[in-house]
Structure formats: structure tokens, C-alpha cells
Amino acid sequence: MRKSIKYIKHLFSRSKIQKAVYDEDLISLLESLSLLDSVKAGYYKCEECNCKITIENIGSLFKRKNEIKFKCNKIDCMNNQ
Numbered sequence: 001m002r003k004s005i006k007y008i009k010h011l012f013s014r015s016k017i018q019k020a021v022y023d024e025d026l027i028s029l030l031e032s033l034s035l036l037d038s039v040k041a042g043y044y045k046c047e048e049c050n051c052k053i054t055i056e057n058i059g060s061l062f063k064r065k066n067e068i069k070f071k072c073n074k075i076d077c078m079n080n081q
């Protein structure tokens with residue numbers, strides 16, 4: 001019962017994705033965007049609070065100037081648009 005990665009990618013190309021997807025879908029999405037290894041390696045930081053992004057604390061991801069940005073799942077970071 002997994003969502004179509006193609007559809008998720010389509011959404012992603014248009015706007016940011018909140019983590020309304022199941023973890024499994026999130027991992028598939030990251031994998032399909034070739035981001036999974038980088039996230040696991042701790043390469044990304046939250047755009048708001050600068051904490052390290054992990055699989056567990058991804059709040060949202062979005063595209064800015066062709067770069068993938070992440071926010072963690074703290075309420076303050078999620079609410080800061």
C-alpha cells in the first residue's frame with residue numbers, strides 16, 4: 001500500500017512536502033531523490049534551528065533555488081514558514 005513515488009516526486013517538484021507520509025514512504029522518497037545516504041550521514045541541517053537532520057526528526061523538506069532544504073520536526077521550526 002505504498003504511495004506512488006512518481007506522485008510524491010510530482011508533489012515535491014511543485015511545493016514542499018510536509019511529513020504526512022509514512023516513514024517508509026519518506027525513506028523511499030529520499031532514496032529516489034538520492035538523498036538517503038546524505039541524510040543518514042548527517043549532511044543536512046535544519047534551516048531554522050541548525051540541528052542535524054536525521055531520518056527520525058525530518059519535519060519537512062522543500063526545494064529552494066534547486067537545492068533541497070530540510071526542517072526538523074520541532075513545532076517552532078515547522079510553524080516557521
Ligand SMILES: [Zn+2]
Pocket residue numbers: 046047048049050051071072073074077
Ligand atoms: Zn529545527
